Amino acid sequence: MSPTKAVPARDRLRIAIQKSGRLAEPARALLSACGLSWRESRDKLFCYGESLPVDLLLVRDDDIPGLIADGVCDFGIVGRNELEEQAAERQRNGVPEAYRAVRNLGFGGCRLMLAIPEDWEWRGAEQLQGLRIATSYPAILANWLDALGVDARVVELSGSVEIAPKLGTADLICDLVSSGATLAANSLKPVETLLQSEAVLAGSTRAPDDARAGLAAMLLRRLDGVMKLKDRKLLMFRAERRNVPELERLLPDADPLTHLPDGGDSIALQTMCHGAITWQRLEELERAGARELMVLAVERALA
Numbered sequence: 256m257s258p259t260k261a262v263p264a265r266d267r268l269r270i271a272i273q274k275s276g277r278l279a280e281p282a283r284a285l286l287s288a289c290g291l292s293w294r295e296s297r298d299k300l301f302c303y304g305e306s307l308p309v310d311l312l313l314v315r316d317d318d319i320p321g322l323i324a325d326g327v328c329d330f331g332i333v334g335r336n337e338l339e340e341q342a343a344e345r346q347r348n349g350v351p352e353a354y355r356a357v358r359n360l361g362f363g364g365c366r367l368m369l370a371i372p373e374d375w376e377w378r379g380a381e382q383l384q385g386l387r388i389a390t391s392y393p394a395i396l397a398n399w400l401d402a403l404g405v406d407a408r409v410v411e412l413s414g415s416v417e418i419a420p421k422l423g424t425a426d427l428i429c430d431l432v433s434s435g436a437t438l439a440a441n442s443l444k445p446v447e448t449l450l451q452s453e454a455v456l457a458g459s460t461r462a463p464d465d466a467r468a469g470l471a472a473m474l475l476r477r478l479d480g481v482m483k484l485k486d487r488k489l490l491m492f493r494a495e496r497r498n499v500p501e502l503e504r505l506l507p508d509a510d511p512l513t514h515l516p517d518g519g520d521s522i523a524l525q526t527m528c529h530g531a532i533t534w535q536r537l538e539e540l541e542r543a544g545a546r547e548l549m550v551l552a553v554e555r556a557l558a
């Protein structure tokens with residue numbers, strides 16, 4: 256019998272992720288890298304955790320903050336934009352905080368921006384007085400306008416926000432910008448950033464005090480290990496001692512070189528690099544005296 260079977264249902268951890276959309280695949284990949292695996296149900300909305308008692312709920316991203324607030328899920332992977340919007344809405348309605356971003360996950364980067372028709376000249380927020388702004392982020396926008404003391408009308412739309420100025424239902428918009436292609440296609444230009452967003456791991460403000468607590472701590476530790484290894488590569492090479500200072504200068508994004516002395520003038524060296532090691536960089540190191548260069552992927556590490 257697998258050890259996960261013995262754990263009663265209430266002691267299983269539940270993580271909500273986007274069912275489809277930009278964050279869905281990277282979210283699953285990240286959790287897989289943490290050693291989680293699942294059995295999919297027929298409706299494909301619930302995935303039963305097999306390697307650990309950690310189940311997945313596949314939902315719409317806007318449902319994730321609420322599922323955490325209601326205690327249906329312990330964690331969720333969601334854009335900071337969605338989390339902040341619902342938090343701002345709660346705050347505006349006097350509802351207490353229920354969730355927070357526990358970790359930034361380094362993918363799904365985008366910005367919530369104010370964008371105006373291309374042929375307008377941007378002279379600052381005062382210019383917005385009395386205008387209509389279309390957005391799917393009414394609470395964040397209202398907070399931003401309030402903070403600046405600007406009285407504009409917030410027109411809430413659930414999608415296709417960029418088309419609103421053309422349709423005449425708004426004068427400008429406030430929406431997510433990633434590549435900027437959607438804005439350009441609609442003859443709009445970005446002028447102000449209201450929020451810098453990326454995927455986050457969101458969790459409840461009330462941490463569980465049962466068996467889930469240990470599971471949650473383990474998950475976070477593994478997640479930190481995975482995040483730390485992103486872009487990390489172990490670089491190994493040989494070099495003459497006299498070339499070491501120059502080689503170190505060429506590796507500003509690496510840990511201090513570890514010398515593995517084996518006698519003689521040539522020594523073995525290794526270091527953990529924190530950025531990309533391109534062919535060009537290897538050739539540069541070679542010209543500076545490095546030999547037998549080797550780049551190794553780091554699969555797992557616990558700090």
Ligand code: PRP
Pocket residue numbers: 277414415417430431432433434435436437438
């Ligand atoms: C998002 C966002 C913008 C677009 C920006 O929409 O609402 O419309 O992406 O991306 P770009 O700057 O790369 O063009 P998405 O496709 O996620 O659909 P949705 O708005 O219906 O959620």
Ligand code: ZN
Pocket residue numbers: 316
């Ligand atoms: Zn969406």
